[in-house]
Each structure stands twice: as structure tokens, then as C-alpha cells.
Amino acid sequence: MPHDPDPPPAKKFKPGSVFFRSDYNKPGMLLPRKGNATTPIDIQRKQLPIYQAKPQLLNQLRQLHNAILIGETGSGKTTQIPQYLYESGIGRQGIIAITQPRRVAAISLAGRVAEEKRTQLGKLVGYTVRFEDVTSWETKLKFVTDGMLLREAIGDPLLLRYTVVILDEAHERTVHTDVLFGVVKTAQRRRRELNKIPLKVIVMSATMDVDLFSEYFNKSPVLYLEGRQHPIQIYYTKQPQSDYLQAALVSVFQIHQEAPPSHDILVFMTGQEEIEALARTCRDIAKHLPDGCGPMVVIPLYASLPPAQQLRVFQPAPKGSRKVILSTNIAETSVTISGIKYVIDTGMVKAKRFNPDSGLEVLAVQQVSKAQAWQRAGRAGREDSGSCYRLYTEQEFDNFIPMTVPEIQRCNLAGVMLQLMALGIPDVMNFDFMSKPSPEAIRSAVEHLELLGAVEKKEGQVLLTALGKKMASFPLEPRYARTILLSTDFSCSEEILSIVSLLSVNSVLYSPPARREEVLAARKKFTSSEGDHMTLLNIYRAFKKVSGNKDWCRENFINSRNMVLVKEVQAQLKEICLKLNLKLESCGANTGNIRRCLAHGMFAKPAYVVFNELLQTSHCYMRDLCLVDADWLLDAAPEYFGRKLHPVKR
DNA sequence: GAGCACTGC
Structure with a gap:
């Protein structure tokens, strides 16, 4: 069957990697059609492939509680469907939310739709992402990152402000989207039971494999849109x-x-x-x-x-x-x-x-x-x-x-399980995931949360503790949240807030291999014999001293973009601490307190160091280490270390 | 002395 009707552009360079041709037969394709930048915006809207389907589409969406929508890139589904719904009065009693896996997408889509509606961004059309909320009481079409909507659901599990939730880019299956599937499904059912305004859920995917989606949402119909x-x-x-x-x-x-x-x-x-x-x-x-x-x-x-x-x-x-x-x-x-x-x-x-x-x-x-x-x-x-x-x-x-x-089947579930508990899901061990993680992964996550004191088991049920509830209010991995909450016991919450912020963003260090010597020399100034966390803290303090000067960052091989992010995270965490009435104080020169606190928060492995990450690439690495005393660890988690360090012979 | 895909709250 394979043949070679049309060889590749060239095979002069080296023979042996000749390609043969196969037809690209994905459905829903159109022939090239050129857009025109000078075309007025409402004409542009009508030229989109989706416009032809508008009447049938609205007919269907008006009746359905759930719909799966397949539309390829360029179909206009993400910008047009929210507008169609709004213009035809569907979901007018509340807000129409459109989720996106990425911040930039949420922001730029909101901008585009505001432009099409000829309104100022933040009025009828707005967006909410971490650190940025451009919405107002007028906002009816809201673009939001899926993680942000999930966080909002902790305060309002039925999502009562919303009449329609559109889960876009569902085929990407990010953890947040996957958890949202369960959250909106639960909210839908509960709202029906409580006689509240119904919640319409539209799942949008760019790929054809949507059987799982349809099956999960009570065999909901699948609608197809042509793309460009x-x-x-x-x-x-x-x-x-x-x-x-x-x-x-x-x-x-x-x-x-x-x-x-x-x-x-x-x-x-x-x-x-x-x-x-x-x-x-x-x-x-x-x-x-x-x-x-x-x-x-x-x-x-x-x-x-x-x-x-x-x-x-x-x-x-x-x-x-x-x-x-x-x-x-x-x-x-x-x-x-x-x-x-x-x-x-x-x-x-x-x-x-x-x-x-x-x-x-x-x-x-x-x-x-x-x-x-x-x-x-x-x-x-x-x-x-x-x-x-x-x-x-x-x-x-x-x-x-x-x-x-x-x-969700490949990641550490500790944060997910904590969030589900904070959402008031009654039986988290048996949560209705679209694609269930392995029972081991769920059990291991719950055990981890138990060790951190976030949950406790009572009569076979897993219950959220008061500590766990506080932990869930931080947009952080559970162990970081716990470290912050513990820091007041060691009078070093200021320092821990900075360190946790540094650990929770991508590396603030920039190390081009070609300039290795220079990098090492620059880093030496900040290196602490007490470990990586203290070194990072030194760097952060120096960064703040020069008010985030970009030249300083360049000279010292510091990634200024990530450093600015650290500052934003730190401010956000501080705000949450204030809401929880946590005392913010510095331990001054008493850095032992900081390391002791880190030991209490991040004890989950062998003694003597705590680490930020355990990672296997070509070798096995522990990243971001901090020296700690063994008895601190025993003190932090007596049961855990009693078991791990002195295994019982059988 | 060598190393770490990509998002997001």
C-alpha cells in the first residue's frame, strides 16, 4: 500500500530519509480562504465559518443542558458562541464564563470579544486571571483561566453567579479542566435538586475524540463546526x-x-x-x-x-x-x-x-x-x-x-484532593473523575495530606481539618501552605513567605552554560553555607534592595521576569495570611528558625536535608536542599519517622 | 560537576 508518488523536496543532502506521502484526511477542513484586515469587524464576524451554523446552533444550545462542540482552529467558536448566547438572551440571568488553560489566551480573547462588541474591556466583556481581575458588575461574558474558576468554586461550589460555563480547549485535559468537569457536573445536579437556575455546560474541543466527554456528561449530543x-x-x-x-x-x-x-x-x-x-x-x-x-x-x-x-x-x-x-x-x-x-x-x-x-x-x-x-x-x-x-x-x-x-493521571494529586475537600465534596476517594487516577495515586495523596495534618480519617471517612481548610486557601502545593502556617510558631513568617514564593515559581536563576565561570562567580556572592533556601533568600533580599533593577539582574544572572513573579506571589500570599490573621514577623539573624520551619513543612523524605523536588532525569536529583537536624524531623512527624527510620523487623 | 517539557492558582 505505501508507495512513493511524490518524493520530498530534496534528497541531495543525504539519502536514506525519503518520505512518502499520505493524505491528510482529518474531517472538517475547508480550502484556503483569506481573511482581510481592513474588513469591518461585523463583516469579519459574518465571514467566520461558524456564522452559517448560527441558527441551528442556537436552537440546539437553547434546549440542551450539556453540549460537546468540536471546532477546529479558526472556526471562531471561542469568540462567537459566547456572543451568540448573550445576543439571543440565553443565560441572561447570570454570567457566561469561558475557561482557558492559559492566561494569555483568556486575556487576548476577552480583548477581541470586547472589540467586536465595541465596548470597553472590563464592562460587558471581561477577564479574570491570577493577579488580574478586569471585570465589573456589568460583566456578562467573562474569560477566565480554568484554575481561577476552580478557586472561585471553593467559595461558591454551585457556581451560582454563572448560568453558562464553557470549558474551552477541553482536549488539552489540564488538571484544572479535569477537576472542573467534576465540579460543574456536581453543580448542575445540585442546582437541579435545589430548584436553582439551571447551569448550562458546553465543552469545546479541537479534536474528534470526544466520546469520553459525551459519555461523562450524560451522553450529551456532539455538535460539529467546520474550521479554517x-x-x-x-x-x-x-x-x-x-x-x-x-x-x-x-x-x-x-x-x-x-x-x-x-x-x-x-x-x-x-x-x-x-x-x-x-x-x-x-x-x-x-x-x-x-x-x-x-x-x-x-x-x-x-x-x-x-x-x-x-x-x-x-x-x-x-x-x-x-x-x-x-x-x-x-x-x-x-x-x-x-x-x-x-x-x-x-x-x-x-x-x-x-x-x-x-x-x-x-x-x-x-x-x-x-x-x-x-x-x-x-x-x-x-x-x-x-x-x-x-x-x-x-x-x-x-x-x-x-x-x-x-x-491528572500523571501528577501528584495532593493539591487536587485538598481542593476537592475544600469544595465540600463528600467522598473524595470516589470522586467522579472523567479519567480516574489510579487508586494508589489517590491513596498516596490522601496519606500525604494526613501527614501534613490537612485531613483526618474518621470511621472510614476522610475529613478536612481546620488546618487543612486554611491550607486550601493558599494557591500553593499543600506542603508549602503548611510551611507558611507553621512559620508563626518559629517567628519567621516574613522569611518563609519569601522562600515559599521563590520555590513556587520557575527558577529565578539564569545559567547559560556558555558563561559558566561568570555565573558561578556571580552566584558566589549570595551562597549560604546553610543551604539553597537561604541562598535564594539572600538573592531575593538583594533584588529588593536594588528595587528589581534589570541591569542588576542581568549582571547577576537572575531571571528578572520570574523574580517579578515571585514578588507578585509574595504579595498575594501575604494578603491571604492577613485574612487568616497570621502574625507576620521576621526572625532577624536567627536563621536556624527558618530551617527548622522548613523541616516541619517539608519532611516527606529521608532525614537530615529537606528538599524542594525529587526528580529523575538521566540521574536522580534532589533539588534545593536545606540542612536540618534529625530530631527536628522526628519532632515534626514522630509517627512517620518512627516508621521510616526504625523499620520494625518481622 | 552536571542539569530541568509545559502550564496554572
Whole structure:
């Protein structure tokens, strides 16, 4: 069956990685249709594919309590459906919420819809994300991150302010979306039982595999919307590739030698190190290309890159040059780059898993799912038709798992379980998850919460303690929340608030490997013999002393963006502490108190150090260590350490 | 002496 009707752009560079063609036959595709920036906004709205379906769509949505909506990128579903509902009076008694997994999406979508409604953002149309609430009493269409709506549900489990909740990007299956599924389903049922205004739930997905959604929401009907995705030609390798990096390199230069220079290439890879290595190799080879082959601009893209360098992916390459972007899966959803004509998919991704027995997190390279491979391919067809070169055979693709395992089945559930309890869910052990986590993962999470004193078991029931209730009010991992709550006992709440803020954002340290010596020299100034936490605290204090000066950050290899985030988190945590009447005080030079407090909050592993993270990559790592005394640990959790340190012989 | 995908409250 496989044949080779249309060989790849070139095979001059190195034979052996020839692709053959397969038809891109995902449903719901339209031929290219160009948008027009000068078209008035209400005409633009009517040109969207969804506009044709508006009457039937509203008819259906008016009657249904639940609906699943499949719409591809460009269908206009996210911006139009909330407006259609509002304009036709559906859900007028309350607010229509549209959830998004990402902050930027919530913010920009709200901006777009406000513009279409010709109103000021924050009036009829608004958004709520962490640290930012642009809504008012007038707001009827509210874009919100799923995590934010979940937090809101702790104060109002029936979501009574809302008449419609639209869960967008549901196919991504973030932990927050998954928990929300259960929360809205419960709220719907309870509101019916209590004779309150009904809650309409619309689940929106960009992929076809929605049986689970439909099944979960009482076999609710599935509605289809045409998108504006352009055709994408898929190519597979004829033979399995033993070295996907080598295969990627060959493919980049094959395309480079044949395709017009204005056609940019996006390569999906797994991480910073291999991206930087391949970038160097590409640049070296590009210097020695035959005549007639244009120059190449190679741009790495991954999340830990400083913002200024991330922005380079949006700059067009100089005329006659080709842009080649080497990216992690950040370009799958979070960063959208225009002008991509070719996608090269290595078929690999780095993903985190959690082992509930050992408490060990594993970050490892693995194969992508089919859904993820389609998502990657789709990045080539955003403005025009494109091509996707898969560095694996069609048989290999057939053996990929259909969908990425939902995050809720891969992560530490301690925070999720605590949140469910705070929501007043009666039987958390048997919560109605759409995709159930393993019983071990649930049990391990509840045990962890028990050790932290957040829950207690009574007559087979798991109950939230007063401490647990306070812990749930912090937007933090439970152990961090507990550490803060304990800090008043050690008179060091000021310091602990700073340290927990530092630990709860991505690293504030920026360490370009090429400048290793300089980095070490700069860091030395802040290093504390008492451990990483104290070092971080030193850095934070120095940062505040210079009022967050950006030059200072650059000179000291500090990531200023993350540092600003630390400040915002710290302010938020402080506010919560004040609401809980927690005394804020500093321990001054008595740093032993800080470490003692850390030991009490984060004791969950071997004695003598407490750590921030236990992670397995090529080796097993403990990150962010802090020296503690063994008897502090025994003092913190006598039962736990009595068992772990002196195992009973049988 | 080597290292860490991506979000979010």
C-alpha cells in the first residue's frame, strides 16, 4: 500500500530519509480562504465559518443542558458562541464564563470579544486571571483561566453567579479542566435538586475524540463546526530512524536546498540541550552550503529562554534567508508563529510522570500521542497549505497511543484532593473523575495530606481539618501552605513567605552554560553555607534592595521576569495570611528558625536535608536542599519517622 | 560537576 508518488523536496543532502506521502484526511477542513484586515469587524464576524451554523446552533444550545462542540482552529467558536448566547438572551440571568488553560489566551480573547462588541474591556466583556481581575458588575461574558474558576468554586461550589460555563480547549485535559468537569457536573445536579437556575455546560474541543466527554456528561449530543485549517501534506519516513536528531538535521537541509526561502521551518524537539546542540550544528553546516543555497537563520525556542530571545521567533528573517525554529512543545499550543510552511516532527517529547509509591517524579523523553502529532502538524497550516515531515514511519505512527494520558493521571494529586475537600465534596476517594487516577495515586495523596495534618480519617471517612481548610486557601502545593502556617510558631513568617514564593515559581536563576565561570562567580556572592533556601533568600533580599533593577539582574544572572513573579506571589500570599490573621514577623539573624520551619513543612523524605523536588532525569536529583537536624524531623512527624527510620523487623 | 517539557492558582 505505501508507495512513493511524490518524493520530498530534496534528497541531495543525504539519502536514506525519503518520505512518502499520505493524505491528510482529518474531517472538517475547508480550502484556503483569506481573511482581510481592513474588513469591518461585523463583516469579519459574518465571514467566520461558524456564522452559517448560527441558527441551528442556537436552537440546539437553547434546549440542551450539556453540549460537546468540536471546532477546529479558526472556526471562531471561542469568540462567537459566547456572543451568540448573550445576543439571543440565553443565560441572561447570570454570567457566561469561558475557561482557558492559559492566561494569555483568556486575556487576548476577552480583548477581541470586547472589540467586536465595541465596548470597553472590563464592562460587558471581561477577564479574570491570577493577579488580574478586569471585570465589573456589568460583566456578562467573562474569560477566565480554568484554575481561577476552580478557586472561585471553593467559595461558591454551585457556581451560582454563572448560568453558562464553557470549558474551552477541553482536549488539552489540564488538571484544572479535569477537576472542573467534576465540579460543574456536581453543580448542575445540585442546582437541579435545589430548584436553582439551571447551569448550562458546553465543552469545546479541537479534536474528534470526544466520546469520553459525551459519555461523562450524560451522553450529551456532539455538535460539529467546520474550521479554517488549510490542507497539510503529511510525509513519513520509509524506514524507522535510529537517531531522530540526525534525521531532523538531514530533513532541515533537504527542505532548505529545495524550498523557496520565504518558507519557514518549525522543528519539534524535546529540550533545551538538544535544541542548542542542533542549532550550533545547523549554523555550522549553513556556512558551507553550495552556491544558490540561501542563508539560514536558526532560532531556538523553549520556555526558560529570556523573553527578548523568545521574541526572536516572531521577527521575519532577512529577505532571502530562511527561518528555522527549533522548539520544544511550547510551540504546540502556547506560542503561535506565523509563516510556518514546514513542520518537522521528531515524534518525541519530554514529559513528567509521578510515581505515587516512591514520591519520585520522572522527567523522560517519550513518544508523542497521535493527537499531539496532529497538533504539531497543524502548526504548518495556519495561513496557507503546508507540509509536515514526520521522522517516523506510518506503521510507527499507527502504534502511537491515540491521546496523551491526561495530566491528572500523571501528577501528584495532593493539591487536587485538598481542593476537592475544600469544595465540600463528600467522598473524595470516589470522586467522579472523567479519567480516574489510579487508586494508589489517590491513596498516596490522601496519606500525604494526613501527614501534613490537612485531613483526618474518621470511621472510614476522610475529613478536612481546620488546618487543612486554611491550607486550601493558599494557591500553593499543600506542603508549602503548611510551611507558611507553621512559620508563626518559629517567628519567621516574613522569611518563609519569601522562600515559599521563590520555590513556587520557575527558577529565578539564569545559567547559560556558555558563561559558566561568570555565573558561578556571580552566584558566589549570595551562597549560604546553610543551604539553597537561604541562598535564594539572600538573592531575593538583594533584588529588593536594588528595587528589581534589570541591569542588576542581568549582571547577576537572575531571571528578572520570574523574580517579578515571585514578588507578585509574595504579595498575594501575604494578603491571604492577613485574612487568616497570621502574625507576620521576621526572625532577624536567627536563621536556624527558618530551617527548622522548613523541616516541619517539608519532611516527606529521608532525614537530615529537606528538599524542594525529587526528580529523575538521566540521574536522580534532589533539588534545593536545606540542612536540618534529625530530631527536628522526628519532632515534626514522630509517627512517620518512627516508621521510616526504625523499620520494625518481622 | 552536571542539569530541568509545559502550564496554572
